[in-house]
Amino acid sequence: MDNFQQPQVNPGVPGYGYNQNQNQQVSPVISVKEWMLTMLILIIPIVNIIMMFVWAFGEGNPTKKNYFKASLIWGAIVLVIYAIIAVILIAAAASSSMY
Numbered sequence: 804m805d806n807f808q809q810p811q812v813n814p815g816v817p818g819y820g821y822n823q824n825q826n827q828q829v830s831p832v833i834s835v836k837e838w839m840l841t842m843l844i845l846i847i848p849i850v851n852i853i854m855m856f857v858w859a860f861g862e863g864n865p866t867k868k869n870y871f872k873a874s875l876i877w878g879a880i881v882l883v884i885y886a887i888i889a890v891i892l893i894a895a896a897a898s899s900s901m902y
Contacts, residue, residue, distance in 0.1 A: 830866050841867075 841858075845851045859871035 830864055833864055833867060 844854050855871050855875055858867055859875055860868075
């Protein structure tokens with residue numbers, strides 16, 4: 804009945820392990836303190852955009868890198884949608900002013 808096997812981790816480093824079954828390294832857990840500091844930095848205008856690029860493409864925790872890459876992709880998608888809406892509204896305003 805007890806066939807469940809716990810994943811093997813390196814007990815010497817808390818929050819950091821090594822998966823024996825797949826031979827992959829596991830990312831360290833990002834602490835609440837680090838997330839709080841990250842959110843504080845993201846509140847600051849201009850600095851937040853620069854830091855998103857630094858965290859997405861610099862060295863660091865792969866989980867944090869992937870999160871900020873996804874955030875930048877979503878930001879680009881929203882920016883393109885806003886640009887399309889702006890072009891449509893400007894074209895509609897220009898065409899309605901001709902008559």
